[in-house]
Amino acid sequence: MRLVLRNLGFYLLAFWASLTLNFLLPRFMPGDPVSRMFAQAQGSMRPDQIAQLQKLFGLDHRPLWEQYLGYVKSVFTGDLGISISRFPTPVSDVIGSQIGWTLLLGITALITAAVLGNLLGIVAAWRRGGFLDSAFPPLLVFVGSFPYFWLAMGALYLFGVTLGWFPLRHAYDVGLTPGLNGEFLSNVVSHLFLPALTIVLVSVGGWMLGMRNSMIATNAEDYITMAEAKGLSPSRIMFRYAARNAMLPSVTNFGMALGFMVGGALLTEVVFAYPGIGYQLLNAVQGLDYPLMQGIFLTITAAVLLANFIVDLVHVRLDPRVRVR
Amino acid sequence: MTVTDAAVRPLAPPAGKKRSGRPGLGRRLLRNKKALSGAVLLAVFAALALLAPVLEPGDPSLINSTGGAAPSGAHWLGTTAKGQDVLALTLWGARSSLLVGATVGLAATAVALLIGLASAYFGRIVDDVLSLVTNIFLLIPGLPLLVILAAFLPPGTTTVVVVLVITGWAGSARVLRAQAKSIRGKDFVAASVVTGERPLRIMFREILPNMASVVMTTLLGCVIFGIGAQAGLEFLGLGDASVVSWGTNLYWAGNDGALMTGAWWAFVPSGLCIALVAFALAMVNYAVDEITNPRLRDRRSRKHKEA
Numbered sequence: 001m002r003l004v005l006r007n008l009g010f011y012l013l014a015f016w017a018s019l020t021l022n023f024l025l026p027r028f029m030p031g032d033p034v035s036r037m038f039a040q041a042q043g044s045m046r047p048d049q050i051a052q053l054q055k056l057f058g059l060d061h062r063p064l065w066e067q068y069l070g071y072v073k074s075v076f077t078g079d080l081g082i083s084i085s086r087f088p089t090p091v092s093d094v095i096g097s098q099i100g101w102t103l104l105l106g107i108t109a110l111i112t113a114a115v116l117g118n119l120l121g122i123v124a125a126w127r128r129g130g131f132l133d134s135a136f137p138p139l140l141v142f143v144g145s146f147p148y149f150w151l152a153m154g155a156l157y158l159f160g161v162t163l164g165w166f167p168l169r170h171a172y173d174v175g176l177t178p179g180l181n182g183e184f185l186s187n188v189v190s191h192l193f194l195p196a197l198t199i200v201l202v203s204v205g206g207w208m209l210g211m212r213n214s215m216i217a218t219n220a221e222d223y224i225t226m227a228e229a230k231g232l233s234p235s236r237i238m239f240r241y242a243a244r245n246a247m248l249p250s251v252t253n254f255g256m257a258l259g260f261m262v263g264g265a266l267l268t269e270v271v272f273a274y275p276g277i278g279y280q281l282l283n284a285v286q287g288l289d290y291p292l293m294q295g296i297f298l299t300i301t302a303a304v305l306l307a308n309f310i311v312d313l314v315h316v317r318l319d320p321r322v323r324v325r
Numbered sequence: 326m327t328v329t330d331a332a333v334r335p336l337a338p339p340a341g342k343k344r345s346g347r348p349g350l351g352r353r354l355l356r357n358k359k360a361l362s363g364a365v366l367l368a369v370f371a372a373l374a375l376l377a378p379v380l381e382p383g384d385p386s387l388i389n390s391t392g393g394a395a396p397s398g399a400h401w402l403g404t405t406a407k408g409q410d411v412l413a414l415t416l417w418g419a420r421s422s423l424l425v426g427a428t429v430g431l432a433a434t435a436v437a438l439l440i441g442l443a444s445a446y447f448g449r450i451v452d453d454v455l456s457l458v459t460n461i462f463l464l465i466p467g468l469p470l471l472v473i474l475a476a477f478l479p480p481g482t483t484t485v486v487v488v489l490v491i492t493g494w495a496g497s498a499r500v501l502r503a504q505a506k507s508i509r510g511k512d513f514v515a516a517s518v519v520t521g522e523r524p525l526r527i528m529f530r531e532i533l534p535n536m537a538s539v540v541m542t543t544l545l546g547c548v549i550f551g552i553g554a555q556a557g558l559e560f561l562g563l564g565d566a567s568v569v570s571w572g573t574n575l576y577w578a579g580n581d582g583a584l585m586t587g588a589w590w591a592f593v594p595s596g597l598c599i600a601l602v603a604f605a606l607a608m609v610n611y612a613v614d615e616i617t618n619p620r621l622r623d624r625r626s627r628k629h630k631e632a
Contacts, residue, residue, distance in 0.1 A: 014461045018470075025477045145549070145603035147556050150575060150596030157584050157592075168585075256463070263468030267557055271579070281469070285476055285561055293476055297469040304466045 003322055007312050011305040018301045022294050023071045027064075049082055080295035085287030091295035095277055099299065101171050102276030105192060106265045109199035110258065116200065117207025118250055122243045124208065125215030126234075133212070140205030149267035152198040156271060159194060166194045169273035195272045199264050203257070211250055218246040251315055255308035262300055353616050354609070360616075363608030370602055374419035381413035385569050396590050403590035406581035414574050415594040421570035422552055422599070425482065429489045429551030434544045436494040441501030442528040445509045456502070462495035471554065475563040485555055485564050493550050497543040504539045508532050538617035545610040549603045556599055571595040 062070075074080075080091035124133040143151070160168045172178070172187045218224065219242055227237045266278030273279060277296050284292040316322050354360040373380070392408040394400060402411035444455040471492050478484040508514060509532065517531050533540070552571075558564055559572025566573055574595040578584075583591035 010457075010460065011464070013457070014464045017461050018465050022473070025473060141607055142600070142604050145607060146600040147553050147560075147575075147596060149557065149560055150592070150599065153575070153579070153584060153592050153596070157587075157589055161584060161587060259464070259466040262466045263557070266468055267560065270561065281472060282561055285472065285563060288476075290476065293473050297473045300466050300469045305464065308464065 004312055004316055008309060011309055015302060015305055018298065019072065019075060020068075022298060023068055025294075026290060027067075049088065052082065075298065080298070081291035083284075083289055083292045083295075085283050085289040085292060091291050094280060094292060095295055095299050098275055098277050098280050101274060102265060102269065102278060105195055105199075105269065105274060105276060106261055108192060109196040109203070109265065110254075110261050112196065113200045113203045113261075114207055114250070114254065114257075117204040118211045118243075118247070120204070121208040121211025122215055122238060122246070125212045125219060125246075126238050126242075128216070137205070137209055137212070140208060144202050144205040146202065147267075148198065148202050148264040149271050151202060152195065152268045152271035155194050155198050167191050171275050191274075195265075195268045195274055198268055199261065202264060203261060206257070207250065207253075210253055211246065214246040214249045215242060218242045221245075248315070248319055251311065251318060255304075255311040258307050259304050262304060354612055357612040357616060359608045360612030363605040363612070366601060366605035367609070370419060370423065370598070370605075373416055374423050377413075377416040377420055381410070381416050383413075385409065385413035385417040386567075395588075402594055403588070405577065405591050406583060406586070406588065407577075411574075411590055411594060414569055415571070415598060417569045418571045418574050418595060419598065421482065421568055422555065422572065423602070425486055425489075425555045425570070426548045426552035426602070428486050429493060429555070430544055430548030432486070432490045433493040433547040433551070434497060434540065436490060437497035437501050437543060437547075438533075438540060440494070440498045441505050442532060444498075444502045445505030446524060446528050446532070448509075452502075455498075459495050459498045459502070462492070463499065467492050467554075468557065471558055472561065472563060475558055480563070481565050482568055485558055488558070489551055489554050493547055493554065497547055500543055501536070501539060504536045505532055508535050538613055541613050542610050545606045545613070549606050552599060552602060556595075571599050 078092050080095075083089050083091050083094045086094055120132060120136065124130070124136065127133060146154075156168065159165045167173070167190060171191050172184065178184060224237060224242055227241050232241075265276070266281055268274070269276045269278035270282045277299070281293065281296050283289070284296065354364070377385075386409055388408040389410065390400065390404050390408050392404060392406045394404045396403040400410050400412065402415065404410055405414070440455050440459065444452045444459075471488055474488045474491060475484060478488065514527060514531055517527050522531070555564070555570070556572035556575060559566075559570060560576050560579065562576055564570070564572055564576075566576065572595075575592055578588075578592035578595075581591070583589075
């Protein structure tokens with residue numbers, strides 16, 4: 001339990017750090033990007049909205065500590081300011097309406113990549129020197145060295161534009177009304193397939209190599225020899241004895257992998273015009289929408305930290321050694 | 326340990342002599358197939374980048390033909406939707422991409438090295454604080470952090486480099502700290518502490534030479550990160566769109582709708598170049614790992630004998 005509490009404190013500290021960074025950036029950056037933004041948005045805003053944004057960016061000449069306390073308070077009450085590019089929607093509403101698609105894409109891709117990569121790793125380590133062990137890793141490393149978004153562009157071009165197998169953009173067809181019916185769901189899946197595929201392709205190699213190396217170490221343990229000597233079936237030894245124990249590093253990797261996945265998912269969304277927060281981030285960048293950029297940064301950070309905390313809890317559940325310490 | 330070390334401390338066992346039977350890291354790398362192919366690939370790209378003004382003289386972003394033409398004799402890689410020659414853009418792009426990648430790699434490794442060494446040498450509170458900072462940087466998702474940093478700083482190549490160094494050093498610092506820490510515990514370091522050597526000297530002359538291979542692999546990893554992340558940033562439009570690099574090439578290809586018009590030649594070359602450079606660096610990296618980590622090598626050769 002001490003580990004969980006210690007890590008929880010650590011995550012809170014990390015969140016505080018990103019919150020403070022968010023507070024300081026618009027106030028101390030050279031070139032005054034914020035006034036650029038105001039100049040652009042001047043015509044379309046009401047005076048009270050401008051005043052609220054000025055408060056958010058520290059242009060209201062209050063002492064710094066007072067601004068800071070106010071900022072922290074507004075973040076914890078869910079007030080992240082007003083989006084400029086989608087004026088006058090509050091930032092929290094913009095993020096709230098889009099985060100579902102990002103979660104759908106991210107979680108689908110993450111779970112597929114983790115399961116597939118771990119399975120491949122298990123089999124590769126079990127048959128050392130076999131086809132899976134010798135041909136796959138270099139291939140996956142090569143695929144993994146492409147930038148996420150470029151692979152997405154390639155997949156979109158090949159399967160979307162040229163072959164026409166999959167839709168080119170958005171999360172579902174324009175004419176469709178969202179609902180829990182077969183037509184809508186299958187439409188969503190066909191839109192999800194290519195973006196998820198590219199993320200899986202890039203990230204599966206890392207999972208596979210990690211699991212393979214951890215399996216190789218586990219396979220050398222005495223209890224595996226013992227299990228073999230007892231005459232247990234190979235698949236039982238492979239999954240119930242070796243893989244189960246080799247799995248732990250993969251579980252801890254899960255939290256770390258999440259941060260990378262988020263980055264990849266954001267860029268993939270941009271290529272496919274998938275209506276998640278990554279696509280929104282691009283709009284925010286192009287429209288100099290600083291409140292939205294900051295809101296997205298904070299939301300993603302909070303989500304990644306939360307996921308790491310959950311991984312910690314799972315880890316404690318899986319590994320009795322952690323509980324004893 | 327280097328030759329100068331042996332000269333400074335004549336009482337120490339002649340470490341230089343013991344080593345002379347074994348070829349140096351550089352030569353053993355050249356004998357390794359992976360490393361050699363990676364190095365050759367890198368050299369080709371570096372040469373192309375250096376020779377860009379000779380091979381494709383003039384401003385690469387000059388509009389000098391009809392837009393959206395497929396590869397032909399006049400334009401080997403076709404032209405962009407605007408009418409720029411893709412081959413020229415790709416060659417000139419290599420300059421910015423490789424330069425930024427190398428700069429980011431060197432700078433991020435230097436920061437990571439300083440933090441890792443200080444952490445390992447001083448231990449206690451210094452170690453706690455530095456590890457905490459490192460872990461926080463590791464935990465905050467990289468791309469969103471990159472985006473807000475790059476958005477608030479004035480656009481330009483310097484910004485891209487600074488931002489990438491800020492987000493890229495943490496992973497390496499953790500690896501380097503772990504390695505330095507294990508060396509810090511060795512007797513010869515304790516001996517030099519007792520003889521009263523200065524901390525900086527111990528860090529850089531005693532500990533650092535003994536972890537050269539790890540520094541090398543983190544350096545290569547940082548360069549890979551730098552090239553890929555620069556392309557990502559520029560693809561989002563956060564770089565300087567007037568600079569020609571592989572990332573901005575892809576940005577313009579996306580903006581001009583190269584995908585929808587079927588102009589594959591506008592986005593394939595730059596992406597392929599990024600991937601090939603990253604792959605070449607990764608190959609060298611694996612080779613360094615294989616050569617310098619006896620455990621990895623032993624296990625492999627042992628398994629080969631068994632099979």
